[in-house]
Amino acid sequence: MKSWYHSWVAALRIARRDAWRAKGRSALVLAMIALPIAGVSAADLTARSAELSAEQQAQRKLGAADAQVENAGLGGPILQHPKGVGWAPAADDKDLRLPPSRGNTRDATAGALKAVLPADAELVQESKAHIRVRTPYGLLEVQARELDTAQPMVRGLFTLDRGQLPERHGELIATEAFLEESGLHVGSSVTPRGSTTPYTIVGAYEKPDELRTSELLAPPGTLLAPLDQALQAAGMRGVAVEDSWFVTVGGREGFTWNMVQQANAKGLVVVSKAVLLNPPPNSEVPLFRKQGGSGSEVFPSRATELAALVTVVGLAMLEICLLAGPAFAVGARRSRRQLGLVGANGGDRRHIRAIVLSGGIVIGAAAAVVGIALGLTLTLALQPVLEQQLGTRFGDFDVRPLELLGIAALAVLTGLLAAVAPAVTASRQTVLASLTGRRGVRRAGRVLPVLGLVAIGLGGAIALFGSVSELGVVVVAGGSALAELGIVALTPVLVGLFGRAGRWLPLAPRLALRDAVRNRGRTAPAVAAVLAAVAGTVAVATYDQSREAEERHRYVSQLPDGTGKLVLNEEGGWREVPAVREALSRDLPVAVRADLERIVVGKPDCNQYSIEAGCGLVEVLVPKDRQCPLSGPQAQEIGRDQARALAKDWRCAESSRYVEYSTVVADETLLKALAVTDPGTVQALKAGQAVSFDPRPVKDGKVTLRLVTDSEKAREAEERGEDPPGQDKVFAVHQAPAGAEAYGFRLVLPPAATKAAGLTTVAYGSYFTLDGKASSEQRQRLNGELDWMGVDAALYVEEGFQGGEGMFLLVLSVFAGLVTVGAAGIATGLAQADAEADLKTLSAVGAAPRLRRTLSGFQCGVVAAMGVVLGSAAGLLPGIGLRLAERREQARMYREASFFGFRDTATPYVPVVVPWETLAVLIVAVPLGAALLAALVTRSGGAVARRAAG
Known part of the structure; x- marks a missing residue:
């Protein structure tokens, strides 16, 4: 145990020193791991901070009140959800009649409340309606709200940013969203449509849960009632007002579930703070018993969300390992003499593996620290932007150490996995080969290509089965992913097949292609990374353009063009x-x-x-x-x-x-x-x-x-x-x-x-x-x-069919291009580091200075071209499979609809369109751009190599 511990301590020390000596390569791998970790940690911090506790939700909904009550409008008893998000009539009575007018409903609600509440209860009425107001740009529809803002129980419903609260007739306050949308400001006047009375905006406020809501808030009876009278006097439709009441009942228990049920018997819907914080068991909720359900709200399955999260994280880790693995492999080759000395001094294969694996642990740990720190900094700096995008204020900046520790462990695991293959390869070299720098003759493995062929066949069969069976798109996606992994496994063999085209190429591309084939350990992962990114883009492009063709076919013009x-x-x-x-x-x-x-x-x-x-x-x-x-x-x-x-x-x-x-x-x-x-x-x-x-x-x-x-x-x-x-x-x-x-x-x-x-x-x-x-x-x-x-x-x-702007597809294409250029650039940089001595030898024997630049460009272009070609072929399978699955599903829906006689149900038209333009851009433009970029950033000159130390 002591020997095992000390050997790993020594391995970690050696890996740390080696990473510090090769700062450029270490920084490259660290950045590849740290950036996704920063994104994951920022997403975790954002999600946790935006997730409100039950107390925070109750405060934003009810302020300091114990409950909010409104009339269901049925004129009879109801059964409600404990959270007040849904209700149903207590009896199956189809003859329930709506109250004849708003005034009667308001009086009935007030009377029902008095019958339910204790004598010392306090009420604050709130009225809401949608109105239109005149702005410098024209007319804007907003939500108007009347509320006595001086009452203590409404504290917490909104936040006054600047100005003052409205106190008299003709004053109101507006949300920041309204001011931004209308072009008005604090001090401006606004006039509702249908009224001649201007209202002065005396303050600006925000609703913490609805930052993007355009709303005006006025004292009770100063806005909606006068506007309603003015509209009716002009012969126009009045204002449809919704009334509710905030209630405080005193006491420690608040508005209990029993009181909620008593209010339900009077036809009232209640949102109670006490019930939100301590909901009753499902067995005590009459609505759940009537509907025969558990009361669970309709949200996406947690299992589905978890599966999607695991899939995304797994693909991200695969991308990182594919790109970082060659860097560790090159590092191991650059340190082969040092590793050979370890073997010459009594170290065995497990010590060699420990040193290379320790490099992954060291880089992964450093990436975890950098990534999490970057995620924390970005989330704090961008918190106002994130809140505006989400439309809600964070409850607290919620940092959960265990979750961040898990993300850090993910970074270390990613670095460790990326170093596994180089560690195994380095441990198999003999001490003599390591000390002399000879690579020896290595025979390509046969197991991985066979597994790749099996995965391609099995994945294709599963995807085809999913497209014609009832199992649907999940099976198609799973089979396509399995087939793509099979192509990744076949990448070394396919790279070798590409090498046979070198005999017809000029000198520089021939050297680049032969170098890529000879060093498949760093070429194949880069090609696989490009393959994965391009395959996703092609799959989405196939599906997107096929859907657009379907929508174009279904589009019904309302008028002739123009x-x-x-x-x-x-x-x-x-x-x-x-x-x-x-x-x-x-x-x-x-x-x-x-x-x-x-x-x-x-x-x-x-x-x-x-x-x-x-x-x-x-x-x-x-x-x-x-x-x-x-x-x-x-x-x-x-x-x-x-x-x-x-x-x-x-x-x-x-x-x-x-x-x-x-x-x-x-x-x-x-x-x-x-x-x-x-x-x-x-x-x-x-x-x-x-x-x-x-x-x-x-x-x-x-x-x-x-x-x-x-x-x-x-x-x-x-x-x-x-x-x-x-x-x-x-x-x-x-x-x-x-x-x-x-x-x-x-x-x-x-x-x-x-x-x-x-x-x-x-x-x-x-x-x-x-x-x-x-x-x-x-x-x-x-x-x-x-x-x-x-x-x-x-x-x-009428302007005819307006297809999608293609922004999502454009973003995917740009992402695929960046990954392609990045992966090809990494492979090119590693190739230059790995073959520096060969390049200097070429310069010594009289090669032109531009050969280095030309060779670098072709090395990058070759990797990009191989990945793009393979990715384009791999991406067509899931795109076509998903469309075939949709065709079968729509045919089934059409058969069911025709049974019920729906005449507006069109015969399914589900075409499959190959995105030729996207394929042309990916196959031609991306490799060419990668090659030109690599050639431009490569120095054409280089010093003659000194004689290696013995």
Whole structure:
């Protein structure tokens, strides 16, 4: 035991001195290990610091209050989750009615609270609503909040950064996110849309859990109630306010679970601090008993997260070992004389292995210290940035020594694993070979290539099986990873095959290729590292471009390319349409503008979603024999095979394009804007005849419109499969040919026909085509005018399918390029260090000075080219396998959807696209760039080598 201990102490001392002598090589390996360790430690610190304790969560949610209470709005008892994140009716009663108004709900909640709370309880009301306010840029939707900030129980809900709290009417404070987004500042005035009263921003605050939330906070009764009155006075929809109450009950126990259940019996939902800190057992939660579950919240499986984490860490360790292993191998060869002296003085193979392994331990330990220190420093320095990215403030800067110690152990283990193969190789050399510097004749092993072939075959079979079986993408990913590891195992043999191409190359590339083949111990790991990085990029590129081709196929244009629409859907917005049309023609390069009107039943301000009294609907009636059998109550009696057949019936065809109104009033200019060029259709509309683009409502050359005065009765009739009651208007109609596309419109009525039928119409908006393309400045100018008008106008211009920006793929490509250049550069640097004597000999016998630079460039390019070629081939397998698995899954979903008669479910189209452009860039540009970079940073001259000491 004493001998073992002293031998390892000596080995560590020798390794430390050797690492200090070879500072460049040691720094290279240390950086490779320390950088991932810094990232892992920073991620651990960030995750732990962002993870709030139960006490911190309760404080940010409730402040100093004991509970927060709100009305569920069911008008009856409920059962709730202990955390207040979900609830359900206590009884299966489908006839529960919502409270008739906000005021009654507020009064009912206050009364229910008084019945539950003790007499000395205190209440603070909070009101929230979404409103729009005017800013220098236009209109901005924000969350408005009313709360008495002087009450002690709200302390902790927000943090006042600067300024003062609002105390009187006309004052409010704003979040930092709102100030940044709106361009306002403390001291500015802001006016809600629909109101003429300006409010002064007297302070800035932040919500620790919602840093990116735009919010305004005002004293109770000073913002939402006056705004609601102003909107209703202007004939506009009022403010939808949500009320809740913060409660303190006194006593040590707080708002107990029994009190929560009593509040649930009154229809109240409660978030209690006492229950958050000490939740009841699942057996005491009625909601869990009713649902038959354990109450576990829906989050990703911890096992899945752990598996993903282990996979990522394992791949990172593999990359580091592949890149650091050759450095230890070269170090062992540079120290072979020293190792030989150890053997000559009685040391055996285990002592040689201990010295080389100690080098990995020393570098790993140093990398652990540097990496963790760097991770701590970065996390502390970037804490404000990290909090903004996460959208929440850290609870505490949580440093967990055991976890950091585990990360440090990971660094030491990585260094140790990287030194295993060089240690075994160095221990097998004889003392004579080590002292004389001879490498001897080494025979390539046969076990590793055989295992590689087996892994490739087995991994490919597993991936293929996963793509056609129910096991899915996990099996495909596992099989692809196994096949990739098999290619890594075959890398030394494949490098040897590449060497056979050297006979046809000029001198410098031939020397570089032969040197790479001769020294496979440092070439193969670098090639394998490049292979792994490139394979991942190619796999993602294959999957990404295949998905983009699928999305392009599924994309449904809402309008012809270059055509736009500007419509007003808000109640009462028809009054602003003329001014909006003028702004459109003034600010955009409009070539054709088609003005649309819509039919109204009842009040002019009603639209098809209005449910107020006096608002009706316009329905296009479809004769019974032309209705789709899959619509209505009869669809429940249709069998599976019949549903599949009916899904292809012309009566069940539905347009996937969306428009606000399927029936509009317009002249033939609309057809021009929609690129409808059929002469008969254009002439019919021009002559005052209605045009139908849907064949189902047309019978005997006529179409029937039903004016429904009671929208609620219309919906009830639709649920029963009946036509809604109302007054009918019959129009002669021209049926557009099947090839004519109206982009969602079913019926276009000419103005003369609607006037003759006595229908009431109001302005709706305009469709238009552009002369060229609208610039960003023109769109901003139009949006600015619309905001100044205060209208809710929806502007849309069809620009065709817009694929992904490819930023993720670009980042992956850059990462693969950096890893490729780095691995090739490491291999090149090690090759130069390993073959320094040969290079100096070349200079001594008359080789040109540029030979060193040329040889270095080709050495780097050769390693990069071999890794890129092998990685490209390896990366296609998982990409194709994942797409095949998706194809099978989507086919299954389509079969199930067709059984239930979903007519909008398209036939699966899951293409496999090979990313030729990405492959071309990787195969050509990356090796060429690596070679040029290596040639530029290499010195062309070198001193003649001195005679080696005997």
